[in-house]
Amino acid sequence: MNEHANVPLAIEPERYELREARAYVFDLTRRDLFKFLGAGALILCASSRATALQESGRGQRRMDDMPKDVGAWLHIGQDGKVTVFTGKVEVGQNIRTSLSQAVAEELRVPTSQIRLVMGDTLLTPYDMGTFGSRTTPTMNLQLRRAAAAACDMLKDLAAQTWNVPRGNLIAADGKISDQLSKNSATYGDLLKNRELAQLIPDQDPLLPATEWKIAGRPLSKIEGRDFVTGAHKYPSDQKRPGMLYGKVVRPSKFEAILASVDTSGAEKMPGVIVVRDGDFIGVAAPSEELATRAAAAIKSEWSAAPQPSSKNVFEYLRNNPAARESSNASPQASSPTNAISASYNVAYIAHAPLEPRAALAEWNGDMLTVWTGTQRPFGVREELAAAFHIPQESVHVLMPDTGSGYGGKHTGETAIEAARLARAAKKPVKLVWTRKEEFTWAYFRPAGVIDIRASVDSNGRLEYWEFTNFNSGGSGLNTPYAAEVRNEHFQPTKYPLRQGSYRGLAATANHFARESFMDELAHRAKLDPLEFRLKNLKDDRLRAVFEAAAKKFGWPHGKKSPGQGFGIAGGVEKGGYIATCGEVAVERGTGAVRVVRLVSAFECGAIVNPDGLRNQVEGSNIMGLGGALFEAIDFEDGRILNAAFSKYRVPRFKDVPVVETVLLDRKDLPSAGAGETPIVGVAACIGNAIFDATGIRLRSLPMVPNGLKLV
Amino acid sequence: MTNISSLHVNGANRSVDADAQSSLLSVLREQLDLTGTKYGCGEGQCGACTVLIDGVPHRSCLTPVADAEGKTITTIEGLAHGDHLHPLQAAFLAEEAMQCAYCTSGMIMSAVGLLRTDPSPTETKIKDALDGNICRCGTHPRIVAAVQRAAHSMRGGAQ
Numbered sequence: 001m002n003e004h005a006n007v008p009l010a011i012e013p014e015r016y017e018l019r020e021a022r023a024y025v026f027d028l029t030r031r032d033l034f035k036f037l038g039a040g041a042l043i044l045c046a047s048s049r050a051t052a053l054q055e056s057g058r059g060q061r062r063m064d065d066m067p068k069d070v071g072a073w074l075h076i077g078q079d080g081k082v083t084v085f086t087g088k089v090e091v092g093q094n095i096r097t098s099l100s101q102a103v104a105e106e107l108r109v110p111t112s113q114i115r116l117v118m119g120d121t122l123l124t125p126y127d128m129g130t131f132g133s134r135t136t137p138t139m140n141l142q143l144r145r146a147a148a149a150a151c152d153m154l155k156d157l158a159a160q161t162w163n164v165p166r167g168n169l170i171a172a173d174g175k176i177s178d179q180l181s182k183n184s185a186t187y188g189d190l191l192k193n194r195e196l197a198q199l200i201p202d203q204d205p206l207l208p209a210t211e212w213k214i215a216g217r218p219l220s221k222i223e224g225r226d227f228v229t230g231a232h233k234y235p236s237d238q239k240r241p242g243m244l245y246g247k248v249v250r251p252s253k254f255e256a257i258l259a260s261v262d263t264s265g266a267e268k269m270p271g272v273i274v275v276r277d278g279d280f281i282g283v284a285a286p287s288e289e290l291a292t293r294a295a296a297a298i299k300s301e302w303s304a305a306p307q308p309s310s311k312n313v314f315e316y317l318r319n320n321p322a323a324r325e326s327s328n329a330s331p332q333a334s335s336p337t338n339a340i341s342a343s344y345n346v347a348y349i350a351h352a353p354l355e356p357r358a359a360l361a362e363w364n365g366d367m368l369t370v371w372t373g374t375q376r377p378f379g380v381r382e383e384l385a386a387a388f389h390i391p392q393e394s395v396h397v398l399m400p401d402t403g404s405g406y407g408g409k410h411t412g413e414t415a416i417e418a419a420r421l422a423r424a425a426k427k428p429v430k431l432v433w434t435r436k437e438e439f440t441w442a443y444f445r446p447a448g449v450i451d452i453r454a455s456v457d458s459n460g461r462l463e464y465w466e467f468t469n470f471n472s473g474g475s476g477l478n479t480p481y482a483a484e485v486r487n488e489h490f491q492p493t494k495y496p497l498r499q500g501s502y503r504g505l506a507a508t509a510n511h512f513a514r515e516s517f518m519d520e521l522a523h524r525a526k527l528d529p530l531e532f533r534l535k536n537l538k539d540d541r542l543r544a545v546f547e548a549a550a551k552k553f554g555w556p557h558g559k560k561s562p563g564q565g566f567g568i569a570g571g572v573e574k575g576g577y578i579a580t581c582g583e584v585a586v587e588r589g590t591g592a593v594r595v596v597r598l599v600s601a602f603e604c605g606a607i608v609n610p611d612g613l614r615n616q617v618e619g620s621n622i623m624g625l626g627g628a629l630f631e632a633i634d635f636e637d638g639r640i641l642n643a644a645f646s647k648y649r650v651p652r653f654k655d656v657p658v659v660e661t662v663l664l665d666r667k668d669l670p671s672a673g674a675g676e677t678p679i680v681g682v683a684a685c686i687g688n689a690i691f692d693a694t695g696i697r698l699r700s701l702p703m704v705p706n707g708l709k710l711v
Numbered sequence: 712m713t714n715i716s717s718l719h720v721n722g723a724n725r726s727v728d729a730d731a732q733s734s735l736l737s738v739l740r741e742q743l744d745l746t747g748t749k750y751g752c753g754e755g756q757c758g759a760c761t762v763l764i765d766g767v768p769h770r771s772c773l774t775p776v777a778d779a780e781g782k783t784i785t786t787i788e789g790l791a792h793g794d795h796l797h798p799l800q801a802a803f804l805a806e807e808a809m810q811c812a813y814c815t816s817g818m819i820m821s822a823v824g825l826l827r828t829d830p831s832p833t834e835t836k837i838k839d840a841l842d843g844n845i846c847r848c849g850t851h852p853r854i855v856a857a858v859q860r861a862a863h864s865m866r867g868g869a870q
Contacts, residue, residue: 092811227812228800230747230787237746354751354813354847403813435752622849645756653838656851
């Protein structure tokens with residue numbers, strides 16, 4: 001199951017995320033689509049690569065054959081209802097809401113008339129996955145373009161129908177009106193008995209953000225009512241007629257090989273189906289409790305080689321390099337004699353999405369349908385096709401809006417397990433991982449070691465900067481500060497646990513190290529930490545968020561009571577600019593550390609949904625507290641020792657400080673994603689505040705799993 | 712083993728066929744399709760499975776169904792009256808106190824229990840009452856604000 005320990009880089013996180021998209025192969029003809037959707041207008045938005053391949057640069061063309069490479073499409077029916085199809089998925093980042101706003105804006109319809117079909121491999125165009133904060137900069141634009149083209153098409157149609165000049169037509173509230181002739185018709189009326197289709201490239205003009213009327217304002221979560229009444233069906237809530245519940249027998253350790261198994265106890269249980277296929281052992285039963293009892297009745301013996309533990313993981317990473325990758329190396333220069341150095345550690349942590357992995361699989365002959373919570377429905381379709389040796393066309397993956405992911409739900413193991421059980425049971429099977437399975441058999445945010453060596457001249461300017469990250473990844477590796485000589489490396493290593501993507505990827509680790517070390521350098525240079533940063537900064541957008549956060553926070557904070565400390569940190573990642581100021585209180589005697597206040601300033605271009613954005617920034621800050629203060633996966637010799645919420649501490653209400661957010665709206669800049677970057681400053685800002693309070697520099701995440709040891 | 716054949720849920724008697732030791736959570740979800748009550752940990756640590764038994768919040772994952780027999784069980788599906796949302800549901804919407812919303816049912820049920828015994832809780836009381844409920848998306852400040860808003864509204868103030 002986990003071949004990675006001997007095959008480094010098998011799922012190295014950045015590479016894993018940036019897998020090249022395959023061209024979408026569209027099986028349906030235009031006629032099929034109208035048959036399926038009903039008459040009306042159909043707008044297909046080419047993905048940018050397809051656009052580049054087109055010979056003609058003209059804005060719109062009619063087509064009979066379906067194009068091969070479509071990023072998104074939308075349909076307006078004769079009832080005026082707008083259906084948008086996108087392969088992106090909703091995991092709590094509220095992208096369903098902000099994409100609806102974008103369409104409403106350009107198409108001039110109320111958001112209540114728009115429905116998004118998301119992450120359905122049969123109905124939506126191919127999409128690589130929902131990660132890397134890419135939905136807003138890519139899908140938002142494609143949908144806006146499709147919506148703008150639809151609006152133009154409707155105006156053309158009205159101008160022809162009424163024989164009036166197109167220039168006088170106004171689109172608003174789902175209607176086209178002519179100011180002079182006083183004609184007016186709803187989109188649905190204009191489209192009666194028509195089948196219009198257009199393919200548009202992605203260079204169509206869009207409304208500038210300064211003219212947005214629907215986008216750029218707060219909009220509540222779409223279908224929010226279903227979530228507060230319990231009506232929404234998450235993947236783990238799905239049900240099919242005759243469905244059974246699955247359970248998988250797990251190995252005793254990672255990398256373990258099945259030595260022997262006795263399934264007779266489970267086989268005697270009425271209604272229980274036992275599946276044994278190589279090292280896969282699982283059961284399906286009419287209730288989850290029976291499935292659990294049956295799995296427990298199976299006696300299995302496993303053998304595994306000794307494996308590293310969390311106690312020596314940082315040594316292990318440092319001593320087990322894989323092929324080196326350089327990302328930004330100046331011509332080799334030896335470090336100046338006045339250089340100082342430090343090493344930082346980052347522990348493995350878990351995403352712990354509150355909804356564990358879940359999948360419901362159903363076979364119909366050779367056709368497989370799976371409902372599952374994943375950030376990559378098309379990736380899971382590929383995994384299923386490969387696992388069962390069937391064509392991808394035989395697999396249909398659906399992704400109901402899911403109980404969060406944070407980068408943790410990219411893979412399809414639960415879907416494969418459920419499908420294997422369903423094939424044997426000849427009935428639909430639902431498999432919901434237990435919390436223990438989620439903490440053990442999912443993948444983790446990589447642990448890492450970061451070495452920094454740097455020097456500052458007598459004017460407080462960085463002259464030498466050397467930075468090496470072992471294992472955790474290359475995101476956020478490069479410093480935004482202007483150093484004369486820079487050597488920045490990501491050093492892949494062998495690694496002891498299954499690891500992968502996490503909100504912000506390695507940017508959290510790299511910012512923790514860099515922004516902590518910048519603080520150390522500032523203190524050496526006897527400069528205020530903010531002043532030192534600004535002195536070495538050439539990026540105006542980063543400067544702006546630092547200044548905005550500092551202003552709101554009241555930096556430099558004058559009065560200090562005993563145990564009180566203030567810190568600042570920031571950076572640039574995925575097109576977003578973040579600065580975070582924090583206040584901590586360290587209790588004398590016990591050494592307990594409490595984060596009192598966090599103030600963030602964030603800028604990601606033109607803001608689409610200010611309240612949704614604020615929610616993401618606040619959420620990033622609070623989630624970031626966990627990894628900063630106390631979250632760590634404790635493991636030993638192939639076993640996770642704290643695979644439960646009672647042993648793995650996540651932020652709770654009493655941990656949550658006052659969180660304040662300043663949003664800088666740059667309507668002149670394209671919108672960037674925002675689900676990840678606001679997390680990257682939290683740990684360093686808190687570490688710097690702890691240093692300010694106590695003079696103790698903490699260089700290992702989590703910083704205070706058991707409080708601070710005061711000397 | 713004794714079996715449980717009936718539960719009083721959301722104002723109605725519902726037929727079930729469950730082993731006495733089965734968790735209330737599994738019976739609600741599997742037999743009554745009341746999937747608004749969520750599994751999150753199975754050890755009473757996350758609060759996603761919170762329901763009211765005779766008005767008091769309980770972790771349904773740790774509650775044997777026999778313990779709920781003959782008592783009044785309220786789940787998230789039983790809070791609204793027709794189209795009329797419970798003030799806490801309305802307040803969670805008004806404060807946008809959710810992201811993925813998987814914790815929302817449990818948060819609301821825990822808060823219903825709190826406001827029943829303390830109609831004007833301080834911020835500290837709210838945090839104490841909800842500390843056993845995990846939200847991984849980090850919407851805690853909004854949840855506290857939503858509970859305050861609902862408390863105000865239930866005391867007769869404007870929403």
